[in-house]
Amino acid sequence: MAHTLKCNNCNIVVNELLAFVINKLHVMDDESMSRICLAFFTAQDIRTAKDLLFLSVPVRKRKINRRREGHQRRDIDDIIDLARETDPDKFPVFVAKDLHKLPPIDFDSVDLTSLLKDMVVLKNELQTIKARYVTQEQFENLEKTAMECRRISNESDPFYRNVSHSNLNVNVRRGAYLNSGPMGLHISSSIENADEHNKTVLVCFNNISYADDMVLLSPSVGGLRLLIERCESYALTHNLKYNVSKSEYMVFKAGSKCPSHVPPIRLNGVELKRVSSFKYLGHLVTDDFRDDADIERERRALAVRANMIARRFSRCTAQVKLTLFRAFCTSLYTCSLWTRYTQRAFNAMRVQYNDAFRVLLRLPRYCSASGMFADAHVDGFHATLRKRCAATLRRVRDSRHSLLTVVADRWDSGLIRHWSSLHLSLAPKIVV
Structure with missing residues (x-):
């Protein structure tokens, strides 16, 4: 049995x-x-x-x-x-x-x-595929038509006519529109015309776009309404439609001062919701310019990734675990943009980073953090933060985009000052 x-x-x-x-x-x-x-x-x-x-x-x-x-x-x-x-x-x-x-x-x-029935069904499916699918010649003709439509559209855009394409540094596969590398910053001609009526806008960069995400910047409610109006007319002309349910607006604080009442702002006739924070390209932006919320977001994401690889690869060798840790846990997303945060939020992130390494390699809870990273030849939290900031600084300085050039040339900029402070001292300065 x-x-x-x-x-x-x-x-x-x-x-x-x-x-x-x-x-x-x-x-x-x-x-x-x-x-x-x-x-x-x-x-x-x-x-x-x-x-x-x-x-x-x-x-x-x-x-x-x-x-x-x-x-x-x-x-x-x-x-x-x-x-x-x-x-x-x-x-x-x-x-x-x-x-x-x-x-x-x-x-x-x-x-x-039963086999004959299956063969008949398969034969019918093949006939359906032949009847509905396009041929190689039809696909090539469609591709040529699409390229011709794109060329005509670009030639009809006055902004695109005045730009030398040989000087563009466009990351097209990541959705960028103009020169800047990983992010596309551009000014649409319809948005640019708004400055003729809004004399208070002294800086021309009032539209930051990446793929289908757009940010409008304005020092006043009237200027923002004018920008939205231009966007609506541009979308109507080019057969586009904005997602009103995902559109929000935020008023940044000037120190501790912030207007409690703001006149309604509408997009396509629908009043937009005012928020104190929103996630743009995965980074949490708050109205007080602080990064505690984004640090907490990355801390939670790091905990999820660390627990996942610790559970799924618990039987792997130490070398495999170190490779997985470098790939999944050292890529602290947008950590180079953390400039204003509290000591509590920063320490919580550092402790989570150290605990993730201990859990993955099954080390004691109270072992030395610097010692375990040195023994494994893995970058610690501060070293990872310095490398990420240095890489961001290099990309900003190498970019030929005029806005990023301004950021790189301003030595009194908060970003440049923070990135430099990470390499001038062993312990990074915390701006509270």
Whole structure:
């Protein structure tokens, strides 16, 4: 009689009939499978396999003991029905000990009518594909038409006509529109015209766009309304539509001062919601210019990634775990933009980074953080932060975009001052 053999990670059930049924469940019809089992297995084998299947699979279905004539066929049907109704993840591993007991499959045992039906269905699907899918020539003609439409659209845009394409540094595959590398900053001609009426806007960069995300900047409500009006007219002209449900506006504080009442701002006739923080390209921006909320966001994301790799790769070697830690836990997203934060938020992020390394390598809770990173030849939290800031500074200085050039040339800028302070002292300065 078959037995259930258990190990630490799996359940192994040794039974030739169950191994055959589970293996052929998705490639044979029920009629052919039932006929083969009745021809090659005895009544005792069928009864034992049925009892063993109901014991091995946690189901609520009641086992019926068949005793009348034809009970062997009905027992086989019960086995097949239970196998098809049960989730495959709940099955144990069915194996065969005596391979000579496994029945062979030939054309006499297969229902040829079912095979012919499958062939007819497949033939109809191929005919449908041929009728609906385009040919290679049609696809090439469509591609040429799309390129011609893009060329005509670019030539009709006055902003694009005045730009030398040879001087552009565009990361098109990341959705950028104009020179800047990882992010596209541009001024649409429809937005630029708003400055003719809004004399208070002294800086021309009032529109920051990346792919389908757009940010409008204005020092007044009137200027912002004018920018939105220009956007609406531009979208109407180019057959575009703004998502009003995802559009929000925020009023930045001037120190501790912030207007409590702001006149309504509408987009496509719908009043926009005022928020104190929003996530733009994965970075949390708040109205008080502080980065505590974004640090907490990255801390939670780091905890999720660390727990995931610690659970899924717990049996891997230490070298594999170190590679996974460098890939998943040292990429602190937008950490180079953290300039105003509290000591509490910064320490919580540092502790989470250290604990993630301890959990992954199963180190003691109170072991030395600097010692464990030095022994593993892995960058600590401060080293990772300095490298990310240095990489961002290099990309900003290498960019030929005029706005990023202003940021790189202003030595009194908060970003430049913070990035420099990380390399001038061992402990970074915390602006509270």
